[in-house]
Amino acid sequence: MTIVGWESKYQDILKDFGYSRKKDTQSCKLLDSLLPKKTPIVKIRNLIENKPVFVIGAGPSLPSCISILKKYKKITKIVADGATKAMIENNLKPDIVVTDLDGDIKSLKKAGRTNTVMIVHAHGDNAEKIHLVKDFKNCI
Secondary structure, X not given: OXXXXXXXXXXXXXXXXXXXXXXXXXXXXXXXXXXXXXOOHHHHHHHHOOOOEEEEOXXXXXXXXXXXXXXOOOOEEEEEHHHHHHHHHOOOOOOEEEEOOOOOHXXXXXXXXXXXXXXXXXXXXXXXXXXXXXXXXXXX
């Protein structure tokens, strides 16, 4: 599969972040080898299709939003890895965590042991953390 214009965007990303294409490829292959061959895509679809969702990042307003998030327990919460710690500390369960494994590892592991779907992406500077996906119950 080729996405029109992706190669030039990818080259820009490599340059901007100082990533190595070779290391990116190695990390991707390592992640692929550790992930289950059957992915919980249906679970994600059931969580988000035709439903309202909250997308939660670790921005400066997150602490002031915790009380609001607690009022909406039944709305799907898609959480960036940097916000996972705040969610866990406040007894808010992420439904989906999107991570490159650069967030708080203890919180990511805690979320990963539940039914939370962990969407992990590999890149050239996280290869040493890729093994953590083995601890996640539902991982893509």
